[in-house]
Amino acid sequence: MTSYLLDVARNRNIEEYEKAGGYQGLGKALFMEPGQVVEEVKKSGLRGRGGAGFPTGMKWMFMASDPKSPRYIVCNADEGEPGTFKDKALIDKNPHVLLEGMAIAGHALMAGLGYIYLRAEYPEERGILEAALKEARAKGYLGENVMGSGKKFDIHVHMGAGAYICGEETALIDSLEGKRGQPRLKPPFPVNSGLWGMPTMVNNVETLSNLPFIMREGALRYAGIGDPSCPGNKLFPVSGHVERPGVYELPMGTPLREIIYEHAGGIKNGKALKAVIPGGISAPVLAPDQIDCPMDFVSVQKAGSMLGSGAVMVFDEDTCIVRVALRTLEFFEHESCGKCTPCREGTGWLKAILERIETKQGHGGDIQLLEDVCRNIAGNTFCPLGDGAASAALGFIRHFREEFTEHIRSGCRYHREQGQAQP
8 A cells, every 4th residue: 555644754854754755746846837736636536634525626726716815825733523633643743744735735826825723732743843844944845935946935833722613714714813713604715715815725734745645646646546536545543442543544445344443453352343433523423334334425425424534433332322422512512612503502402411311311302302403403503513513413313212212211221230320
């Protein structure tokens, strides 16, 4: 398998990165017209790795056609989705691949400045990025005259303030501008009216880090890796009840079963698999009989969930799903920015209902009430946070309805079996 994201030969040292082909993609891009670079990315079939999976080349075309300037490249490194730590691994192991990707995007979209919006809980990664930026400027890969091309592009790191909502691109832009991070109503989209009202491209860390390989090796080679509908490698952070949790770089379309049982070593202590969340906490849970699903955007959606960030969260046979659902909704309720009523009020209702079910105070109609509240949230919010909360809750109910019913009827059997007091 070709490894180009977490390749151990490409570490934080810029000389080692250069020996492995680093910054050659940027050099090739600078000899091309900006529109040709956009076409190459479009031809590659690269889809965004932040969760939505939108074709990157198409998104770039929307911005390229806007005549306004100045223009900006923004890297979304907020990574607040529970279970997701792939972008952290990329920055830790290979920061220059991100910087090169941003510089390629800057040339393609005729932007002179880029920002890395970094999660507040990643202070060590800020130091790594600042050191890499210093190296890249010293070598002429960033600055007033990039690689002697006469083109200007530089990058600044901006620390977030610990808000999950700022992973949404318009809330991120508001936060960059010094405002309270809340989602904007779209359209207009950031590609036309983003940072300070100017054309702005917001891409995820992993998305941008695919660009050096595409430019260096060519779009056709990239398109031949993994699933044809969504080519390239994907980073899969695996956590939970597995023997070897970690981040695995695998071709897009690798079966979920292979990720869990071959790469992550299977379920810890030889226990049985009960459930798996395939794409971060917003993705609906899958049952054990669904794990032969290829991990790509189309296949996971057909299975009733979504690839999202690709964060695989594994739960063994002794897991109380009602408690997992409660913890999930506690997160969404806490992180709701409060801008729109369905999300602000709905996540609170979902948490309250799940709390009483988990504490043996549930009522006979609570499951139906959960479903009704979810339907009132879904599709009625400014951003996907409310949709994520609703789809996650509905996924737990769809696959484990009997467990919710048992909690209402007689409490949590997992507490009884483990000799614990009911919470």
